Amino acid sequence: MPFVKSRFTTDARSAKIPAYWDVQEMLLARRRSAQKQAIMKIATFNINGVKARLPALLDWLRSAEPDIALLQEIKSEDAGFPASAIEDLGYNVRTHGQKGFNGVAILSKRPIEDVQCGLPGDDSDEQARWIEATISGEHEAVRVCGLYLPNGNPTPGPKYDYKLAWMARLRARAQELLADEQIALMAGDYNIIPQAEDAADPKAWREDALFLPESRAAYRRITHLGFTDALRSLHPTAQSYSFWDYQAGAWRKNNGIGIDHILLTPQAADRLRGAGIDREIRAGEKPSDHVPVWCELAL
């Protein structure tokens, strides 16, 4: 390796002084390690019945160690939620449940403050699909919104109308979050396949409420307000599948779809440090048909 004379080290004396780049590199490394201590891992997970899924949920919490987990489809009333087993792992628990279906929850190692249940905009809506709260990191707080967007099938029909109406209300809440200019995110089961690339077999979903052009346009009307998809931002070409049907060997054939998303406000996106999908737990004992999607924010 021949010695290449740097234009910054013109003589032997100045060569002893650390180069400008080395100093910058050192400062950057120092800043990175400082940020590492304040990283918060925030996950969304549609567990498809918290009681049937409790062992799998506890296993995942122990191994993935999220600071915050937003759960959907707990299929449990608040009183029936198995909070104590989760609290034993060091989590605070807040639920917004209903009998039989739907239901959302927030698990957090740090205190859960200013909890709001129910998506604003329709007082007659009885379905438990929205919970939001403020959680403080080491230096800064994040407003986390957990959502279970209506499936919408069959189409056309009242269920699809409800989906689109719910998405219009979601857009209104999203606009408020952006206007607040806070570190905030909306994460959950959106029941939306944003693009053909987010499905192994997009043709099979052409007529489905998860992939109809009108559904995807409604989703884009929300993201285009100024949200960043955590996974897509860091891994533009990664496979986004987060759901595999129980039927017809979908998991075995990797016939999946990406419908669980984390949308960040600009203030949250600036603090994004990592994102991923825990797809391996789909192969575990009595798995949910969804797997967790997570991101890491420097807070």
Add this chain to the structure above:
DNA sequence: ATGGTTGATCCTCAA
């Protein structure tokens, strides 16, 4: 092409 799984509940619905 059409098949076929799971959870919660009250035997059928929702996904």
